[in-house]
Every structure is written in C-alpha cells, then in structure tokens.
Amino acid sequence: MKPIKATLAAALGAAALLVWYWQDEQAEQQRLAAQQAAEAAQRAADAGKNTGLRDLFATPAPASSASGTQSGDAWQALNAAAAQHSGEPGEAAEPKLEPETAEQLALNDSLRRLGYHIDERYYRMPLAELRRTAASNDRQALTHLAERYLFALDGKPTEPEFEPGFAYRDAARQALQQAYLAGNLHAAAMISEAYLIERRPTDAAAWNLIAQRVGDKLSADWFLTTRDYQQLSDEQKQLAARQADTIWAQLEARKRSNG
Incomplete structure (x- = not known):
C-alpha cells in the first residue's frame, strides 16, 4: 500500500x-439517564406511601443469596443488612458489604444488638425445609419464614410455592412473635410493619411501642414518620398504648413459661 x-x-x-x-x-449516557428517570418516577410514585421495610433496608441483597422460590421480591433486600456483618459464633461468615453511610452503620449495629441475623443458607432453603427448621424454634428460620411469607408469597399466586387460601400474614406474625421470644427483638418492628401492610395502623402503633421498649430506635422512629401513624387520632394512640401494655405482659409471661 x-x-x-x-x-x-x-x-x-x-x-x-x-x-x-x-x-x-x-x-451509556442515555442508559444512565433512563435509569435515573425511572428511579425518580418510582420515588414520586412512592411519595406519601408506606412502602414497607424496603424503605429501611434499601441495600441490594448479596449476589450469592438465593431463595427456594427464586423470587426477586423485597424479602431478599431485607436481609442485606444482616449480610453486612460476619456470622454469629459457630456459624459460617457471610459476605461482607461495606456500609455506605453513617445511617447504614447505625442500622447494622442496631440489628446486631437486637438479634436480627439470617445466615445465607436460609435463603436457599425450599419452603418445606424452612418450615421444618422454623418448627425447631430456630430464630433465623422463623424470621426468614415470616419474610418469605410477606414478601415472596403473599398475594403472588404465580409463585411455585404459593398455597391458595393460606393466611400468609397471620402466619408471618405468628412466626415473628416466636422469633422475638427466641431472641430477635427486631421482630417487634417487623410485626408493626406487617400490620402497616394491612392498613391496620393502630395495631402497627401498638407493636411500634413494643419496638421502642426493646430499644429498636431506628425502626421505631421510622414508623413515626409514616402517614398512617401521623393520621392516627389521640384516641387511637391511647388504644395502641393499652394494646402495647397487654402485648408486653403476654410476651413477658411467655418468656417466663419458656424459661
């Protein structure tokens, strides 16, 4: 040439x-712009709504985590905070994700102190195995079973493990109460959130007071910012306080009997 x-x-x-x-x-710029526009539209759509525990645990779930249902729903994101610290004594360490903010650090520390921890293996359990494990009063299995009921199965008839007619929300609250008694004090705030999902703000407020009593400050404070709580009347708040006293007494009695 x-x-x-x-x-x-x-x-x-x-x-x-x-x-x-x-x-x-x-x-690439167009892709990023489209992604940002979609996120902004979602934030606008969620404005004023109670979008649930997803607001508290917005960190993506670890890539290695997977459920028996292979669902991409919010229950996976709930446990990301637990994956930010190593396992409890005797358990395999989980992948560690660096917290990005002081708020996330505070949340992780709060969850550890309250006993919220779910090992990676529970994500992979089929529902039947998770139920068997929970039946042995395994705190982590009970907690994750409730999360799976609420966020992976309730109202999702296309899921392979969905059971028509099964009272997922009632079963989730029962599992969370057992998890609370087994040492996951954060379960009180999760029960409060479960009631918010059902638009039962008085019951949610009652369990929020339990969360406050056990020191779950971040979750309790978040609840106070929700529109459902802010719209409660003084009479409803007083009713919630009486319910909380009754619930607390029942929980303490069950602790003593389990003693």
Missing part, C-alpha cells in the same frame, strides 16, 4: 474508532 493510502486508511480507521467510542458513550 502506498504511503498516502496507508495514511488515509489509518486516519479513516481512527475516525471510525472515535465514532464508535462516541456512540458507545452516548448509549
């Missing part, structure tokens, strides 16, 4: 490369 032709070919090749690079950059 003559020098002038070689030079021209090289120039054209470089120009083509620049065009490709520019187009790739443009495509």
